[in-house]
Every structure is written in structure tokens, then in C-alpha cells.
Amino acid sequence: MLKVAVRTDASPIIGTGHFMRCLALLEELNNQLSQLDIKLTVSFISVETTTFCEAELLEKGFNLVKLPSNSQFEMEQDSKSTEKTLELLGHQHLLIVDSYAIQDPWYSQKIKAYCDKILVIDDLANRTHSCDFLLDQTLDTDAKRYNKLVPKDCNLLTGKLYMLLRNDFLKWREKALLKRKNTTVIKELFINMGGSDTEHLNRLVIEAIYQVNQILKCPINAILVIPSNSSSLNFFEAFSEDNPWLKVITDAKNMSQLMYQADIAIGASGSSAWERCCLGLPTLAVELANNQALVLDKLSSKGAIINLGKSSLLSVENIKFAISKLIGSQTLYQSMVKNAAACCDGRGTKRALKVLNLSSVYLKVASEQDKQVLFQWQSQKVVRKYSRTNHKISFEEHCQWYEQVLKDPSRHLYIITERWADKSEVPVGMLRLDKQEQSYEVSILIDPNQHGRGLAEQTLYSIPDKFKSLKIKATVHPENQASQTLFSKAGFKRVEDDLFILEPIT
Structure with a gap:
């Protein structure tokens, strides 16, 4: 039996990106082991999760261990709680840490003693870690920026080769790229801002689409994916009743298929940015948090997205202009399809597991x-x-x-x-x-x-x-x-x- 523990969190504020990229890596490992008749035991160790994340763990047969609430995040308290959890779980072959709040001295000698290897997933490069592997899936990231932040013998996995996507996206990739190559008319728009509850931003987007549709002979259909606990769910469901071009989906489990069906997307620039790239989906991308700025800059410089900038500065007019620009130019559309697809091939989890040895x-x-x-x-x-x-x-x-x-x-x-x-x-x-x-x-x-x-x-x-x-x-x-x-x-x-x-x- 192979045993893996994961220390990460998810919430309406944090989002679900950290959780989902860890899950993507472990799903691939589980697929490989199941074909070999080897059992994998996975334990997510979290202070905060969401209903959606807990349902995903239940479906996969992975465990969830809740740590005591730590509202202001005291690192020493979190480290000791994790130590006790690992002691109960028993020796782990791998510990994955994915949290912007964790850094040295969280990695205590006891935590290290309970694990053969430690993998850190990060993209900020702003704090030190005691780990065997560090994975940063940011496009074109420079591994040198971690030189003084990790041990000298730490194995660095950086850039687009190690983007952690669920296998579903790789399965849809070839079919999606063929579909986009033959797309001449934009018919469907996909909206997803991640696991955060972004009511104000979603309202701006829906209003912009509404105004664009007033001009078009054939309105664009839109799918809005939001969390089931969103405070704005009732509003958007009521709006969709009067505007049949809008469909609202909560806690979608078929994201790869929804992205395949769409012609363009409007979304945040977290982990989902790489999912859209894998399927060559032209995107109007929004910066929801400061840590997403680098992703936006990288993808924008590659011509893979239209950068809408910070969500706090966004307006209906900005969104409306960007939508009109994209649907009005077949050349721009096909260029974005090609450039996006070149940024992520969907095989990152396989490569990462190979390096983890x-x-x-x-x-x-x-x-x-x-x-x-x-x-x-x-x-x-x-x-x-x-x-x-x-x-x-x-x-x-x-x-x-x-x-x-x-x-x-x-x-x-x-x-x-x-x-x-x-x-x-x-x-x-x-x-x-x-x-x-x-x-x-x-x-x-x-x-x-x-x-x-x-x-x-x-x-x-x-x-x-x-x-x-x-x-x-x-x-x-x-x-x-x-x-x-x-x-x-x-x-x-x-x-x-x-x-x-x-x-x-x-």
C-alpha cells in the first residue's frame, strides 16, 4: 500500500486551486497504481475545505482529516497539529504541501521523520521551504528564483512541462483543438471565476453579454459555473429564467467537457488558466488576486489570452469591448487557439510523477x-x-x-x-x-x-x-x-x- 498525505486548504476566499492541483496529481497516481493492482491511501489534511472539495474526496475514496481552526494561522500551532495527524496516519511515502501560508520553520523534524519525501507546490517564490521537490507550474518560470529558498539538493520542477491537470483535460484536448480549428462563428461562452464567490464580477460579465446580445442577430449562449453555496445563486437563476441564453451550473464535475463545448471563455487566472490552455480555449482573463498577475502577464505576452486586468477595475464596457473584439476577428480567434494550446499539453501530472521517483x-x-x-x-x-x-x-x-x-x-x-x-x-x-x-x-x-x-x-x-x-x-x-x-x-x-x-x- 502506497501512502500519501496532503496539507492544503480550500475556501470561498482561498478558492479551490490549491486543492484541485493536488487532486489532479493524486488522481493520476491512483490511475497508475490501480492498473497495477496496488492500493493507494490518500489523506488530505486541512483546516478549511468546501462542500465541493469534500464531495470530490468522497467520490475518489480519499480521506479528509480536519485540523483545529486557526483563524490567524499560527505556524507553530499548524505544524504541531500536522505532526499529531501524521503520527496517527502512520508513515507516509510522500507528503504534499500546497499553501501560501506555510514556510520554514513549519517543516519540523517530526514531520520530516513521518515522510519519505516532501513535495511543495508553489508559484510565489517568496519564502523558504525544507523539501525534496518543489513544483512551480507557472509558464516560463525561472527555476533560479528558488535557489536560496530550498535546499541545494531539492529537485525543481518548473514551467509548462509540470502543469497539474486532471486527466480528463488530456482526453478532450485533441478533439477540442480540432473543433476550434473548424470554428467560424462564436456560439457559446463559458464563465468561471474559480472556487471563489465573485458575485459582483459575474454580474458585470453577464450584463456585458446581455448588451452584446442586444446587437447580435443570433445571441451568444453562456454557461455560468458557480459554487452551490454562492450568495448570488438565486439572482442568476432568476435572471436565466428571463434570458434563456444563460445557463447556470453549480459545482460542475464535467469542467473539461464544458470547456470543450465552449467557443470562448471568461475566467480567473488561477489553475483553471492552464485547463483552458490545454483545450485551446480563447479566454478573456481576469486577475482576482495579486498572485495571478504573473500568470496573466505570461499568457498575455504569448497571445494566449486577452488580459482584462484587475477585477476591481473592471467595467461592463471593458468586457463588452473585449467580447466584441474577439468574436469579430477570425484571425485573432485562431491565433489565440494556437497560442493557448502551445502553453499546456495536459501531460504535466505524468511528468511530475516520473520525477518524484x-x-x-x-x-x-x-x-x-x-x-x-x-x-x-x-x-x-x-x-x-x-x-x-x-x-x-x-x-x-x-x-x-x-x-x-x-x-x-x-x-x-x-x-x-x-x-x-x-x-x-x-x-x-x-x-x-x-x-x-x-x-x-x-x-x-x-x-x-x-x-x-x-x-x-x-x-x-x-x-x-x-x-x-x-x-x-x-x-x-x-x-x-x-x-x-x-x-x-x-x-x-x-x-x-x-x-x-x-x-x-x-
């Missing part, structure tokens, strides 16, 4: 007991597509081949085994090295369910040194771009369209 791979000599699992992997179409023998292999053929390989002293067959932090071990692929005259030929196969996790690259680095006294060759189909990239990254030199060579160690 909660597992490692090693090569186990294959035995008779591994015959069945290898057949299951090799029988899948995605594996056979680029194989030398890409016809469907019967189990009898496979058994005959397998027995021959095990008996042949010139062929070395290994099962790639993944060992997790909780000592769980799972077979995830196969590596074979066939001796030729003055070289070895390498073949590698990863369980298709585990593709995209970097396991193949780790495996190539794990090839025993005894094989590296000779050249190691890899024959790769020219159309197999993923494998071509893999061998290049692992130090193999491309010598022909379909041939890569790792020079011997001398």
Missing part, C-alpha cells in the same frame, strides 16, 4: 512463470503494429518461441519489474538482448497500459554493464516515432533510418 525498475531474468503475461502484452495490436512479425500470434506459437529463447545461451530475456516505494513489485514489460557476432540486438516491450510513463527509458539505462562491452543495436521502424525518440534520449546514435547504436563502454 516513487518507483524504480529493475531487470529480472525471465522464467517459465512469465510466459503468460508476455503473451498478453505481445498479443495487443499496439505492440504488434511495428513488430517484425505483425500477424496475430497463437499461444502455441508463443510457447514454442518462448522455450527456444530460454534455452538459447546467446539470448538474454528479462522481465522489466517495477518496484514501488511500499516494496510492491509488478511486471511491466520485457527486454531481450540477442548476441550477434560483435554486438547485441536489443528489443523492448512495455505493457501498453503503462505507456507514457517513461518506463522504457529507465529500462534502457538499467541494461547491465556486462552487455555494454559490445555495441548494442536497436532496429526501429521508421514510422515508430515514439521508439525513435526513446532510443535517441537513451544515448543511442541513429546511423540509418531504422537503426540505432549504443557505442561500447571502453
